Amino acid sequence: MDDNKTKTSRRDFLKSSVLTGGALCLGVSFFGSCKADVVPEVDFASMDFKDFNAYIKVAKDGFVTIFAPNPEIGQGVKTSIPMIIAEELEVAWDKVYVQQAGLNTESFTRQVAGGSDSIRQGWVAFREAGAKAKHLLMTAAANRWDVSMDQLSVKEGVVSNQNGESLNYGELVEDAALIEAPEKVELKNPKNFSIIGTDKFNVDLNGIVQGKPLFGIDYKEEGMQYAAILRAPGFGYKLVGLDDAEAKKVSGVIDVLKLENKIAVIASNTWAAFKGKDKLKVEWKPDGNLESSDFHSKTLRDLNDGKKLETLRKDGDIVQAFQEADQLIERSYEAPFLPHNCLEPMNFFADVTDAGARMVGPIQTPEWTQSRIAELLKIDKEKVTIEMTRMGGGFGRRLYGGFALEAAEISKITRTPVLLVYTREDDMTQGTYRPASRYKIAASVKNGEITGYHLKEAAINRNMYGAIAHFFPAGSIENLQVDVAKYESNITTGAWRAPYTNFLAYAEQSFFDELAEILGKDPVDLRIELLEKAIKNAEEDEDIIYSPKRMIECIKLVAEKANWGKSSNNVFQGLSAYFSHRTHVAEIAEVEILDDGPKVSKVYVAVDCGIVVNPLGAKNQIEGGVIDGVGHAMFGEFAFEDGVPSAKNFNQYQLIRMKDAPEVEVYFVKSTVDPTGLGEPSLPPAGGAIANALYKATGKRLYKQPFSNDLYKG
Amino acid sequence: MSAFLIEVNGQKYSVDVDEDTPLLWVLRDHLSLLGTKYGCGIAQCGACTIHLDGNATRSCILPISQVQDKKVTTIEGLSKNGDHPVQKAWKEMDVPQCGYCQAGQIMTASAFLKQNSKPSDEEIEDAMHGNICRCGTYSRIKKAVKIASNNS
Missing domain, CATH: 3.30.365.10 (Aldehyde oxidase/xanthine dehydrogenase, molybdopterin binding domain)
Incomplete structure (x- = not known):
């Protein structure tokens, strides 16, 4: 793919951002108490706002309400999306009041929180909404002064002409609301961004720390x-x-x-x-069936070993590669069901x-x-x-x-x-669980090179989908095949943060760590060597959407920041790199041996998500994703006995807590490429990074999650 | 059902509920103090933490009958405008993601810092270990507690 662009589908864009002069009441907050979060001293409730388009209202004194269209689950879009709109609207952030929009399928598209896709898919639509409103306000000013638009400048919601006169947006809004919106508008050059790329606090921060009824x-x-x-x-x-x-x-x-x-x-x-x-x-x-975890383990193993497989990707001929190999390496990895355990039931x-x-x-x-x-x-x-x-x-x-x-x-x-x-017990026992799954991976080595790679997935209810089968190592190994099989269960399953890759990434990145050892290569060197081989194939193969070049940059950056290979005594490092949700992430975990056993003390992360809209919020997402990944890889265990879940509440299910949470150090690759997702991509690499570091620390390869069973109980 | 006299955030209330009703639900459903959250109902997650006579206490397993003659402080009563040193530190660190656990975290941290105003990192970890943050904002919480300890 083109490394300078992120593939985006045109049909995902905003349907229309219609100018409405009349009353269009959208997403009015149902709690007076959540108001005035950004600028607490301003009484927005009593201000007379003019509707501009579905995203924007402007009041006579220049204050702006921006509606955040997408659902907020803690991923920060209630802050970052309005930042994008405000950027193009050219208003000062401290004059912006953010409100959650209601469901409005006429004016907004994709009001979904999922797939880490809110920013990527809305990027152009959000910018256009802001730019179109700015264009109308500027047009109103041009009309007022009877000059052409190119003689005007705008900064922080104030339009100025060449005679030194100026008008703020509030003084122009009534005129602007009568002008027809343009079809096309010019968007800002990212070099001139003044809000995007700066740290902005969560717009609900004040309400959250005061316990306001936001949920x-x-x-x-x-x-x-x-x-x-x-x-x-x-x-x-x-x-x-x-x-x-x-x-x-x-x-x-x-x-x-x-x-x-x-x-x-x-x-x-x-x-x-x-x-x-x-x-x-x-x-x-x-x-109906009363299923137990032993049954699932056996079923998944049988599926991995069986013949009823669907092939999702096939390059070259793995059968021949395996026949001609000097050495064959085969490993299996197992993961349990997982409940989501949102803290709000x-x-x-x-x-x-x-x-x-x-x-x-x-x-x-x-x-x-x-x-x-x-x-x-x-x-x-x-x-x-x-x-x-x-x-x-x-x-x-x-x-x-x-x-x-x-x-x-x-x-x-x-x-x-x-x-x-729901009670907590209802929430944990009536889930749409991350399906239990098992990966069997085999590779062939000939003359010190990896010549073949065969990934087999066995999962409950649904297999990997979309582009996942074409993620790394696709493109880097000549003979490669991805096969999947599933078992239909009456246990309800669904998407769980970074579906499939939340476990697949660990399996593959552990496997490559082992391959590096077998080949006598440094894990960083092996990844880069393979990614370099993939560059040409990735350009030619439409199914491959990851960028080997961008991943190489992430790996180099994280290796540099973590001082790869030069860690001190009693600190053991493990590398993992994974692309998901259009974002490239490389992580190096550090494990220390303490009196009570090994502890994941730190994780370095390098991320390429294109333009970082809100670095403060973005870092929080990356930190949280890593800790979530570490926590579930270490402790997440959820079994069934005769169809009944093993855990019903937090006394029986271990979520990661402060003492077990590593420090996370985040670095972003500087980029002017359109932004991609951040809610999920830091999670998948975490499991592999800690598994590889734990191996260095303990000499034990981990093939089954949660790791704590093998590390502390066995 | 009987009438219980309780004092919450300096205000006295009489509530008519069953004696086994946990304080959490009295606060939320009867007094409309919704900042104290329900997370697990078995004192495992800390989302429901309040101060009972100044001590961090799980309100989800605390029957109303045991609250009489004691002073209850909830997140709503911690400060008038969100300017308690712990709340200020939380804002400085931009701690929350979803935000659901944070009132409980703040109540645990503020009671803890009253007893130990200059804690070590390890003491902070011990004090905060009972509060789950599903979003994993632990390192920010730790830093915010540290900042608050330096500012109080």
Whole structure:
């Protein structure tokens, strides 16, 4: 691919950013208390804003409201997207007030938090929205002074002419709102960016540290009720008996509703709903497969060794390469299911009336959820409104809005506004889990070179998709094949932060570490040697979307920063490099041996995500992704016994905590290329980096996650 | 159901609830103090941390019957305008990602710094180990606690 451009699809762009002079009320925040976060001293609520386009409102005194269209799960888009718009609008950041937009499929596209794609896919649309509004304001000024546009300059929301006169945006907004928006506008040269590329605080920072009710679970309104749902104890059970007498005696419990294979308790407060749920006497009977983890392990192994495989990529002839090899190396890697464990448990507010469904809550996929609710209630999609709250984590779990559908189903029956809240136990046992998977990798070596590479994936429910089969090492080894197979389970699975690559990257990057050792090569040198071989193929092969050149730069940068190969005594380093979500990342982990065993003390990261919109937020994403990757590789364990999950709460499931979290040092490759994702890409390389460092420290290769089982228990 | 007299953020309230109702849900559902979060309900994650007579306490397992005659402080009562030294340090470090755990983190840190105003890194880790941040902002939290200790 072209190294100076990030591949972007034209159809992903904004449908239109229509100028509206009339009242277009969008995404009005439902809590007065979340207002004035950026500039607390300004009373935005009482200011008279003129709608400009769906993204922008300008008030008469020049203050600007920018609507953040995408759902905020902690990835920072509520800050970074408005920064992009403000950049092209040419306003001072401290005059910008950011509000979450509502779901508006007419004005915005892709209001999704997923795939680390909000910035990449919206980059041009966001810039154009700002630039078009600026163009109209400048046109209004030109008309006012009766001069041509090229005689005007603009800085921080103030338009000036050559006579030394100036007008701020607020003084121009009424005129500008009557002018037709241009089809095309000129965008700024990245060299002239003054907001993009500077550190900006999270726009909700003030509200968060004061405990403002920003989240879905905090939603409240007069007359609403609370609901909790009791579901089967595991996968493969059906409800055969219910006695709700004791539950109904709990003070605060209003009603008990029998739904399809689940029971909802409606109450006047959350605790009463939870308590009532505990008092339900329920009988479940097996109905379908009752699967256990031993069964999954064996099934995945059989799939890896079996013949029923689908080939996703095939270069050359691995059979011949393997026959002619001096040496064959084969390894297998196993990963368990994982729950998402967003700290804010799943919840949603619904108010279903004859007029339609009014929904409020944390959702990564508001548009899809709107359609599903319309379908469920058999009403027009237009009658379902969704207000997006800030989310207490997403990690993929909130892509699947079953909880919103449940809330709508309950409110439809009770005809009362309701907030459905999952207990932690509900959240952990009713997941859409990262599927358990197993990778078997084989390589052939001849005359000191890697001549063949065969990757086989076995996974539950779904296999790797999209371009993943064409990630590194595709293009770097002459004979290469990627085969996949799956087993259909009744355990619900789904996307989990960096789907597939969250585990695949560890398997491959561990394998290459072993290959380097077998070949007697330095792991950095081997990666660079292979990537250099891939440069030409990557240019010619449309399926290959990673850039070997950019990855080489990341590896060189991280090796330099981590002082690769020169670490002090008792510090052991491991390298991993992985491309995902269009971003290139290389990591070097450091492990120290302490009295109670090995500890991952530090991870160096080099990232090429193109232009870094908000370095402060970007670093936070990278740090968090690494710690998430380290935590789950070390400790994440989630098994099933007869369809029942092994862990129900944090006393049985170990999430990484402060003492186990490494220090993370982040470096960005300087770039003028259009930006790519950051929410996920630092996670995949982390597992391999620590596995390789732990090997250096302990002499033990790790083939199964979580590593803590082999490191501390075996 | 019985009436319980409690003092939260310097204000006295009478709430009519079952005696086993955890303080967390009294705060959230009855007093509309929504800054204190529900995370696990079994005192494992720290999202519900409040101060009980100045000590960091998990409100999710604390029955209302045990709160009478004690002073409760929630994140809403820590400062008027978010300018407690710990909150200021949190802002300086731009700590949050999703932000859900942060009120609990701040309440743990502020109670801890009252007892140990100049902690070592290890003491900070010990004090904060009970609070989960699913987004992994631990190194920023650690630095923010350090900054707050230097400024208080």
